[in-house]
Amino acid sequence: xxxxxxxxxxxxxxxLGLLANIPNVFAQEALAENEVMEEVVVKATRLQGSxxxxxxxxxxxxxxxxxxxxxxxxxxxDSDAASALRRVTGLTLVDGKYIYVRGLGxxxxxxxxxxxxxxxxxxxxxxxxxxxxxxxxxxxxSVQKSYSPSxxxxxxxxxxxxxxxxxPKDFVASFEVGLAYDENSQDGFTYERQGNGLSTELKNGIVxxxxxxxxxxxxxxxxxxxxxxxxxxxxxxxxxxxxxxxxPRNMVMKDESLDPTYNxxxxxxxxxxxxxxxxxxxxxxxxxxxxxxxxxxxKSAVVSENFSDNCSETLLxxxxxxxxxxxxxxxxxxxxxxxxxxxxxxxxxxLDNHKLAWSNIYLEDNEDESVIGIIESPNGSTVDTIxxxxxxxxxxxxxxxERSLKIMQFxxxxxxxxxxxxxxxxxxxxxxxxxxxxxxxxxxxxDTYSDGAYQSSAITGDDNRVVxxxxxxxxxxxxxxxxxxxxxxxxxxxxxxxAGYDFSDKGRYYTTSSxxxxxxxxxxxxxxxxxxxxxxxxxxxxxxxxxxxxxLVDFNEPxxxxxxxxxxxxxxxAGYGAFDLIYxxxxxxxxxxxxxxxxxxxxxxxxxxxxxxxLGIFFSEEKIENGSIIEDDFFSALSFTYIGGxxxxxxxxxxxxxxxxxxREVVPVAYxxxxxxxxxxxxVGLESSPIKNYDARYEYYANNGDNYSVxxxxxxxxxxxxxxxxxxxxxxxxxxxxxxxxxxxxxEAEWLHDLTWLADGFxxxxxxxxxxxxxxxxxxxxxxxxxxxxxxxxxxxxVVNLQLNYDAANGNxxxxxxxxxxxxxxxxxxxxxxxxxxxxxxxxxxxxxxxxPDFNSKIKVKVKNLLGEDQEVTQSDIIVRAKEVGTIxxxxxxxxx
Numbered sequence: 001x002x003x004x005x006x007x008x009x010x011x012x013x014x015x016l017g018l019l020a021n022i023p024n025v026f027a028q029e030a031l032a033e034n035e036v037m038e039e040v041v042v043k044a045t046r047l048q049g050s051x052x053x054x055x056x057x058x059x060x061x062x063x064x065x066x067x068x069x070x071x072x073x074x075x076x077x078d079s080d081a082a083s084a085l086r087r088v089t090g091l092t093l094v095d096g097k098y099i100y101v102r103g104l105g106x107x108x109x110x111x112x113x114x115x116x117x118x119x120x121x122x123x124x125x126x127x128x129x130x131x132x133x134x135x136x137x138x139x140x141x142s143v144q145k146s147y148s149p150s151x152x153x154x155x156x157x158x159x160x161x162x163x164x165x166x167x168p169k170d171f172v173a174s175f176e177v178g179l180a181y182d183e184n185s186q187d188g189f190t191y192e193r194q195g196n197g198l199s200t201e202l203k204n205g206i207v208x209x210x211x212x213x214x215x216x217x218x219x220x221x222x223x224x225x226x227x228x229x230x231x232x233x234x235x236x237x238x239x240x241x242x243x244x245x246x247x248p249r250n251m252v253m254k255d256e257s258l259d260p261t262y263n264x265x266x267x268x269x270x271x272x273x274x275x276x277x278x279x280x281x282x283x284x285x286x287x288x289x290x291x292x293x294x295x296x297x298x299k300s301a302v303v304s305e306n307f308s309d310n311c312s313e314t315l316l317x318x319x320x321x322x323x324x325x326x327x328x329x330x331x332x333x334x335x336x337x338x339x340x341x342x343x344x345x346x347x348x349x350x351l352d353n354h355k356l357a358w359s360n361i362y363l364e365d366n367e368d369e370s371v372i373g374i375i376e377s378p379n380g381s382t383v384d385t386i387x388x389x390x391x392x393x394x395x396x397x398x399x400x401x402e403r404s405l406k407i408m409q410f411x412x413x414x415x416x417x418x419x420x421x422x423x424x425x426x427x428x429x430x431x432x433x434x435x436x437x438x439x440x441x442x443x444x445x446x447d448t449y450s451d452g453a454y455q456s457s458a459i460t461g462d463d464n465r466v467v468x469x470x471x472x473x474x475x476x477x478x479x480x481x482x483x484x485x486x487x488x489x490x491x492x493x494x495x496x497x498x499a500g501y502d503f504s505d506k507g508r509y510y511t512t513s514s515x516x517x518x519x520x521x522x523x524x525x526x527x528x529x530x531x532x533x534x535x536x537x538x539x540x541x542x543x544x545x546x547x548x549x550x551x552l553v554d555f556n557e558p559x560x561x562x563x564x565x566x567x568x569x570x571x572x573x574a575g576y577g578a579f580d581l582i583y584x585x586x587x588x589x590x591x592x593x594x595x596x597x598x599x600x601x602x603x604x605x606x607x608x609x610x611x612x613x614x615l616g617i618f619f620s621e622e623k624i625e626n627g628s629i630i631e632d633d634f635f636s637a638l639s640f641t642y643i644g645g646x647x648x649x650x651x652x653x654x655x656x657x658x659x660x661x662x663x664r665e666v667v668p669v670a671y672x673x674x675x676x677x678x679x680x681x682x683x684v685g686l687e688s689s690p691i692k693n694y695d696a697r698y699e700y701y702a703n704n705g706d707n708y709s710v711x712x713x714x715x716x717x718x719x720x721x722x723x724x725x726x727x728x729x730x731x732x733x734x735x736x737x738x739x740x741x742x743x744x745x746x747x748e749a750e751w752l753h754d755l756t757w758l759a760d761g762f763x764x765x766x767x768x769x770x771x772x773x774x775x776x777x778x779x780x781x782x783x784x785x786x787x788x789x790x791x792x793x794x795x796x797x798x799v800v801n802l803q804l805n806y807d808a809a810n811g812n813x814x815x816x817x818x819x820x821x822x823x824x825x826x827x828x829x830x831x832x833x834x835x836x837x838x839x840x841x842x843x844x845x846x847x848x849x850x851x852x853p854d855f856n857s858k859i860k861v862k863v864k865n866l867l868g869e870d871q872e873v874t875q876s877d878i879i880v881r882a883k884e885v886g887t888i889x890x891x892x893x894x895x896x897x
Contacts, residue, residue: 011836059701062580062590062628063653064150068141070165081162082140090145090157091799097122097129100825101145102713102746102771105720105794107659108156114163114359114409115677116429117152117572119475121365121403130160132363132405134288134342135684136265137178139165145713146639146695147655149592150483150500153253153635155657156691156715164712166278166357167282167348168269168506173897178860180261180292185887187371188258188295188593189535193400194248197438198470198513199871201246211555211608213240222410242548244553247468249542251398251441253370253535258335261890279351293401294336299882303834303875325878332373344477346843353415361407369396374447384679390449394457396538400439405655417526433475438471443538445527457537458527459519466517466541467556471510478505479616494582499593502574508663509829511565512554514605517541521550563604563618568663582643598660601628602682604667626684627811632659644699647880653695661721665736673734678725678828680734687738709750713771717742720775723793723828724785725837734828739777742792746771761809771795773861777829786830798822815849825872837880840872856896864888 085091085099085372099105111128112118116595120128127771140162144151158347170877205213209221215236218224222239224232259435272280283830341364350356373395409429416422420802437851444467459465485501519525527540558564578592605626637655644650664671670681697711720742723734748769755762773792777785791797821844827837852860873881 006451012665024061033395038720059649059699061144062588063146063637064639065142065144065146067143070135070139072300073135073138073141080131080135081141084135084138085130085143085160089200095212097131098201099130100794100796101143102744102748102799103770104127104157104744104773107662108726108794109158109160110154111160111162112152112861113161113407113429114363114411115161115428115481116409116427117430117479117506118431118505119433119477119508121405121433121435121473121475127470128405132163132340132341132342132365133162133401134265136267136288137164137286137342137344137361139163140369146638146651147635147693148590148639149499149578149594149635149637150783152572152574153504153594153596153633153658154660155655155693156774157660164359164361165284165286166348167284167346167567168785169271169282171270171897172284173268174266174894175897176263176892176894178290178890178892179265180888180890182261182281182294182888185293185295188337189253189294189333189372190256190258190337191251191253191370191398191817193368193398193439194250195439198788199246201243201672202515205243205659206555206607209555211245211553213552215240215552223643229760230398237550237552244546244551245543247515247517248439248441250539251395251396251443252539253372255535257587258293258295261290261292261888263892265289265894268763275689277351279349280365281347281349283348284344285345286342290338290340292338294886295340296332296334296336296884296886298332299329300332301325301878301880303331303878303880308370317672322473323590325449328375329417330373330375331373335370337368339368340364343874355375355411355413355598357409359409359411360688361405361409361497363405363407364444365403366404366810367399367401369397369401370398371395373397378558392447393533394447394537396443398439400437402436402438402760403434405431405433414615418695420482422483426448426480429478431477432470432477433473433477435471435473437469437471440471442467445537445540446524447534454534456526457534458524458526459540460524461519462524463518463554465519465551466515468515468517468620469512470514473510474508475819476507477501481609490806495579498580500576501573502576504570504572506565506568506570506663508566508568509667510567510664514564515872517551517557518554519549519551525549525551540634551636559607563606563668565605565607565665566602566669567605568600568602568667568668570663571598573597579636582808586643588641588643589639590641591636593637594635595632596635598631598688599628600628600663602663602667602670620799627762629660629666629688631688648698648700651695651699653693655693657691657693658688659691659717659721661736662689667722669731677740678734683736684853686721686736689717689720689738690718691692704754706751706753708751708753710746710747713745715744719746720792721769722775722777724830725831725834737777739775742775744771744773744795746790761807764803765805766800768801769799770797772797784831786833786835790836791826794828795826796825798823803871812852812853813850816847817846818844818846820844830875835876837873837875840874842871842885843869844865858894858896860892860894862890864890 021432068084071617076331081222082097082099091099096502099109099111100106101109111130118128121132122129127354140163142163143158144161145158146157158747209217215233218236218239219232222236224235226232227235230238231293248316255461265286265288267284267286267601269282269284271280273279274281274386304325341362341370343362344360346359348355373525375393375395384487407429408431409427411425414423416424444464445457445459447457457463481500483498486554486639488495488497524544528534541551558656574594574596576592576594578590580588580590582588601624603623609618635656635658637653639651639653641652642650665682665684666684667682669686674681692715694714696713697709699707699709701707718741719738721736722739724737725734746769748771750767752765755764775790775792775794777788779788791835799822800820804817806815808814824838824840827839830836847863847866849861853859865885868885868887870885871883872879
């Protein structure tokens with residue numbers, strides 16, 4: 001993108017902001033038509049007022065924390081929890097889903113819902129993808145950066161608590177509709193999804209043939225004999241191809257215009273007095289749905305072992321240089337349809353100082369993706385190359401993934417005024433996360449070109465011409481906790497004692513099945529011809545093609561002792577005691593200790609367990625022991641605060657915590673990380689990482705609402721878990737290893753500053769984090785790791801969030817110009833002389849303008865990614881991953897009854 005193009009986009013953003021500063025012509029016309037509105041007094045500021053409210057909550061926290069309220073989230077135009085949290089000091093958003101705290105990877109952050117542990121529907125992450133929580137159900141977001149004993153000990157960079165909206169005091173109702181346009185996603189490649197998971201024929205076939213679909217095994221299993229019409233081999237071929245025909249075989253790409261993004265949201269709530277006990281009962285119901293299409297060009301490459309220094313100065317399309325830089329290069333055209341549905345129903349009851357609530361949340365996030373990819377092999381390896389012989393290996397991929405999260409929660413808050421103000425709060429939560437992939441198909445074939453123009457396609461005479469995969473994951477979590485507080489008041493002292501219990505029980509079942517379609521004839525079979533028909537090539541497993549050709553299906557399950565499934569369980573029992581003491585409203589000391597018992601077992605298994613004796617292979621005593629982590633420990637925390645009147649306060653904090661391996665990271669089962677497209681496999685024997693956390697922070701609060709803070713932090717980590725790459729000719733494989741030690745240290749600053757001296761209604765807010773880290777990995781465990789001493793995986797040296805905001809004095813306009821950038825971060829450690837793989841900085845500039853024509857209506861216009869940046873990952877200064885990210889324009893209308 002040219003500099004002139006970027007300047008035009010910035011001009012557009014500034015223009016949206018200036019719209020909020022023009023005279024309110026529309027409001028004046030409305031006043032003329034409706035005299036009732038003449039009675040309205042000037043509204044309070046919106047953005048600045050909501051920001052000040054949550055800052056006051058943060059100020060009163062005993063431990064360092066940041067709070068985002070629902071009003072703040074709404075005014076910045078963020079549609080979900082993940083997008084909103086990137087505005088918090090030291091937080092960065094990765095892939096639109098995951099939050100990195102203080103520049104650290106997602107393993108160093110955790111998320112809870114109303115204080116409860118919940119599972120993640122993401123196959124590849126322990127943390128919940130926060131983009132599945134729509135902003136419409138969020139009351140506030142709390143990010144605690146210094147550890148307190150009431151929190152789980154699994155605390156690294158920070159802990160996030162998503163607080164959902166509760167039952168309203170009075171009648172509320174709202175309705176919202178929105179549309180969006182992505183400049184990169186006007187056209188794309190679609191297909192008609194077929195089938196709904198594994199067919200009955202294949203399920204029965206796996207059992208009948210014990211997972212072996214070879215012709216020899218079919219002949220032996222079915223006791224086939226030659227007859228007058230067919231030999232045993234021909235009969236077995238027919239039986240095998242009948243299994244093949246039960247797979248979806250008509251996956252045809254279509255080049256079509258894509259629908260625009262749209263969303264619909266609605267909510268309704270009210271409370272009523274009941275006369276029997278004299279309390280109040282209420283409800284809140286909310287639902288939202290959005291549908292989004294996106295198209296993106298992607299590139300991925302594997303760096304050659306013989307790469308040279310001048311590789312970073314070249315383009316992928318330069319054949320002569322590419323030969324020295326890459327093993328393979330894959331260019332892809334990716335079309336994605338995302339559907340999200342959320343539904344909430346809450347009931348609440350309040351009697352005096354007692355509150356009870358029953359909450360039900362259902363979240364669904366479905367993604368349908370089609371990919372057209374061409375693999376080029378500049379170094380002349382076994383993969384055909386368009387550079388050398390006029391041929392290229394093409395792949396058509398279809399992937400449909402269904403993710404859901406169901407949560408049922410009971411909560412209670414009680415204050416006993418007759419017993420010295422004793423307080424008791426509790427929660428009981430049952431939640432289930434499910435992920436199903438009923439469609440995952442990858443076709444591979446060879447394209448032939450003449451003078452650069454496509455001519456025809458064929459399938460080669462070898463294995464894996466088509467791969468079908470089916471996957472299912474289910475996480476079930478029960479979580480319950482209770483806290484008792486006792487406040488005591490003396491002449492110069494306010495003292496509160498707190499004690500509690502926290503329990504979490506998680507069970508996981510992960511299973512996958514894979515089938516390969518093979519051309520065993522040993523010769524190429526033409527499957528398509530004609531320059532305009534390449535999109536239809538993936539229906540080549542037709543009845544006509546099967547007749548007379550040796551095209552067979554195999555069950556692609558690894559044989560024992562290898563595995564591709566796993567089961568896992570985790571239990572955490574914890575109890576804590578804490579205190580909070582304030583002396584003369586000047587000195588504050590808070591702290592306590594937590595005891596936590598942690599038990600986790602992850603066991604690799606297989607669907608090929610047909611005999612009782614097979615159980616010993618997968619569940620031997622040694623494997624159970626190697627796949628288990630059992631530990632218990634005490635975790636202490638202490639915070640000291642000096643309160644300098646109403647103007648400022650100084651905080652110091654210390655905490656002992658731990659980061660543990662995820663369930664999937666300790667089993668040798670492979671999967672592809674959707675964030676990096678890298679094949680990832682767990683490692684048995686990973687250990688937990690104890691952490692010592694140190695924090696210091698100065699906060700200043702001005703009378704006009706301005707506030708400023710600056711903080712220092714340091715973390716000392718033992719046995720940190722790091723990602724390590726190994727490299728093949730065509731792809732990367734990533735695994736995990738414990739380092740020896742690691743440290744993270746940095747400084748962060750935050751501000752909210754009024755600019756009325758410059759122009760009425762303007763103010764600025766933002767934050768900057770500067771940090772560094774170092775991890776040391778024992779060479780004995782690092783293999784051929786290029787850098788045994790390096791920055792930590794996922795760590796960014798800087799994070800910047802800047803906002804220029806405007807509130808109209810009459811309350812009818814507000815706008816924000818929002819900028820975010822993070823420093824480059826290590827995706828995975830390099831090996832074999834190649835440097836670490838680094839995700840490059842992404843400069844995000846968004847503009848939001850909101851118009852309030854009356855008390856009930858709101859019109860919001862947003863432009864996202866004004867700078868048109870693309871996502872890139874480099875290795876040894878060579879681009880190995882690249883993805884287009886377009887500019888998105890959206891508008892929404894909200895009406896509150």
